[in-house]
Amino acid sequence: MREPRASGRHGPRLREALPGLTVLTAVVCGTAAGLALAGRAVGPWVPALVLAVLGVVAVVVLRRSRRGGVTATTPPRSWRSWINGG
Numbered sequence: 001m002r003e004p005r006a007s008g009r010h011g012p013r014l015r016e017a018l019p020g021l022t023v024l025t026a027v028v029c030g031t032a033a034g035l036a037l038a039g040r041a042v043g044p045w046v047p048a049l050v051l052a053v054l055g056v057v058a059v060v061v062l063r064r065s066r067r068g069g070v071t072a073t074t075p076p077r078s079w080r081s082w083i084n085g086g
Helices: 002-006 012-039 045-065 079-084
Strands: none
Touching: 012 045
16 A cells, blocks of 8 residues: 555545645635525526536637547547556
């Protein structure tokens, strides 16, 4: 168990990932609360519009991040190569 951990193959520990997870949780909760307040104050079309815009932005970002990656002409790698990292 010590050898994989020493070589860094186990990933980050909780104390290393906890600040990022905390920020992510706060952002998601704040967004949900903001959408709920906007929906009550203005109407249900405002949160729907905001979620639609966020959805479009997410799709664009994900599409751009996949460029140069796996495409329809790239043969899939075996599960062993995914586990072994290459």
